[in-house]
Amino acid sequence: MNRLAAFCILPAAVATAALAQNADEASGIPARTPEQVWASSCGYCHGGPMNAPQLRGRGLPEQLVVFFVRNGANGMPPFHQSELDDETLQALARWIHESPAPPSEQPR
Amino acid sequence: MSSIEPPSPETLSGFFRECAAIVGQEWVKVGEDEVAPYGWVAIPFDTAAHMPAGAICPHSADEARAVVMAANRAGVALWPTSTGRNIGYGSSSVADPGTVVLDMRRMNRIEDFDPDLGTVVVEPGVTYHQLQEFIEANGGGYWIDFPGPGPIVSPLGNTLERGHGVTPYGDHFAHSCGYEVLLADGTTFRTGLGGVEGTTSWQSFRYGYGPTLDGIFTQSNFGVITKMGLWLMPAPETYRTLMAVWPEYDDITRLTDCIRDLRMDGTIQTEGVMGNAGIFMAATHRRSDVWDSREALPQELAINTAKEFGLGAWNYVFTLYGRADRVEADYTEAKRRLEAAGATVTDGRDEQAINELTLKSFALFNWTGGGGLTWFSPVAPLRGADMKRQFDLVRAVMDRHGVDFMVGVAFGERAALNVMPMAFDRGDAEWMGRVRDCYTELVGQVTEAGYGIYRTSLGWMDEVARRHGEANLEVNRRIKRALDENGIIAPGKSGIRS
Numbered sequence: 001m002n003r004l005a006a007f008c009i010l011p012a013a014v015a016t017a018a019l020a021q022n023a024d025e026a027s028g029i030p031a032r033t034p035e036q037v038w039a040s041s042c043g044y045c046h047g048g049p050m051n052a053p054q055l056r057g058r059g060l061p062e063q064l065v066v067f068f069v070r071n072g073a074n075g076m077p078p079f080h081q082s083e084l085d086d087e088t089l090q091a092l093a094r095w096i097h098e099s100p101a102p103p104s105e106q107p108r
Numbered sequence: 109m110s111s112i113e114p115p116s117p118e119t120l121s122g123f124f125r126e127c128a129a130i131v132g133q134e135w136v137k138v139g140e141d142e143v144a145p146y147g148w149v150a151i152p153f154d155t156a157a158h159m160p161a162g163a164i165c166p167h168s169a170d171e172a173r174a175v176v177m178a179a180n181r182a183g184v185a186l187w188p189t190s191t192g193r194n195i196g197y198g199s200s201s202v203a204d205p206g207t208v209v210l211d212m213r214r215m216n217r218i219e220d221f222d223p224d225l226g227t228v229v230v231e232p233g234v235t236y237h238q239l240q241e242f243i244e245a246n247g248g249g250y251w252i253d254f255p256g257p258g259p260i261v262s263p264l265g266n267t268l269e270r271g272h273g274v275t276p277y278g279d280h281f282a283h284s285c286g287y288e289v290l291l292a293d294g295t296t297f298r299t300g301l302g303g304v305e306g307t308t309s310w311q312s313f314r315y316g317y318g319p320t321l322d323g324i325f326t327q328s329n330f331g332v333i334t335k336m337g338l339w340l341m342p343a344p345e346t347y348r349t350l351m352a353v354w355p356e357y358d359d360i361t362r363l364t365d366c367i368r369d370l371r372m373d374g375t376i377q378t379e380g381v382m383g384n385a386g387i388f389m390a391a392t393h394r395r396s397d398v399w400d401s402r403e404a405l406p407q408e409l410a411i412n413t414a415k416e417f418g419l420g421a422w423n424y425v426f427t428l429y430g431r432a433d434r435v436e437a438d439y440t441e442a443k444r445r446l447e448a449a450g451a452t453v454t455d456g457r458d459e460q461a462i463n464e465l466t467l468k469s470f471a472l473f474n475w476t477g478g479g480g481l482t483w484f485s486p487v488a489p490l491r492g493a494d495m496k497r498q499f500d501l502v503r504a505v506m507d508r509h510g511v512d513f514m515v516g517v518a519f520g521e522r523a524a525l526n527v528m529p530m531a532f533d534r535g536d537a538e539w540m541g542r543v544r545d546c547y548t549e550l551v552g553q554v555t556e557a558g559y560g561i562y563r564t565s566l567g568w569m570d571e572v573a574r575r576h577g578e579a580n581l582e583v584n585r586r587i588k589r590a591l592d593e594n595g596i597i598a599p600g601k602s603g604i605r606s
Contacts, residue, residue: 044467
């Protein structure tokens, strides 16, 4: 490990699609695909060399994902309905359940 | 210590019914399962100690105003949050029992972007991730400065806590300009030049006319901020990140004096961050693998391990910005002087310094596992002797309580914010108790030694306020009573109650 990798803990490089300012006017919550939710939050820790558990490619039960997102776990804060509605969360949980592990990730 | 009394169940029920008529029933969170996540904390206190009595989620400043006015009539306390991720300082939990969270995450509009002046207005629920995407979608040309948990937290929330990042715009309060303030009685006003009819300059001139009020609404509970102006950093022509490493603990004296001079004469334009060997250990190891003990991590072990990775007791990462000729000149000068003060200087990389959002700071949670983290954050004047004195004092207290000494130093020009994460396993009551006792003793010892504290967590706000002057606290109480007669906004925030 070189000195900077050791010190800085490089995060995942996360590509994101532009989605700013398209919040649903009734709820105030942006309409987002699972990939967009992943890119804007989960993927920072669960998608790269951070030591957060890898989630994709493990067939995680959807309800388990929903529970941890809503209630938090260890260092992960909860994500409330005021930022992630039930429908979007359910779609995210299904996407995580069904996603294969990316080539760079090995489930641990 | 007077405070608003917790409301009766009947009062609370009536308030929630009124809120349902304002924001809609689904945005009034009263069920135990719905409210419990708002009490999620990393700090060393049981969640029950700071659990909110409910949460209301307005969608607009008008809804927030109606909720605040209803709370004022009913005598129900509200705890305003942006994203509620003041992690390690209390998250979205509350100081006093019976307080209801005013969750403004749904208020997430970005307005009035000025591509010439690099200014923008954000609501509380906007995140740095959202803001960065907005800038890129609107032509780019500007960078954001963000704190450790940047992607998932709010520029408005972090600025009101007087948070810091690592670019030349790292002092977030200093780069905010113009607040829209909602007072407890429903009065709404704009600070700075926001009160001028048809104002052209709300986001470009901070001070306004007469007293400048922005500061009294930071780390404060005098009002609810529903909009904030923010200055954006022009994307630099080029940049260069460097790391200066000092091998030994006692180098803190000469390195402080050297960096201060480089900061004061402008060679280094940013605070950067200097991590000690303990921070390096926490970011790269699991504690149980290298020091499975109730005693504090020995600094010698941390420093020797750091040296194996080409690091040292002190590791200062900073970035130079600007035109290529300026960066080159600043590089030559900084390297010469840092090396003369005993450092080894190499090129480095820091995503946080170059507009690349990251959550790498969350690696701290891996050190102990168990989700426990709080920050002890004393200020030191930038004199080498003072930095060493403060760190010696803190280390002695931490060693006595078996708490690992970790520090990330933000170098201002004349003062350092010495942000010290205290990590622990929240499932281990004895460990959590030791961290609590350690923090309490540190508050006493550090202030008795003449140092102040930059920011603190729920659980210590009263004591820290008391240590910063009884007269100061009384002035804050008088302002509180003038602006929030019934004391309904965030009672206990920074130790202030009506």
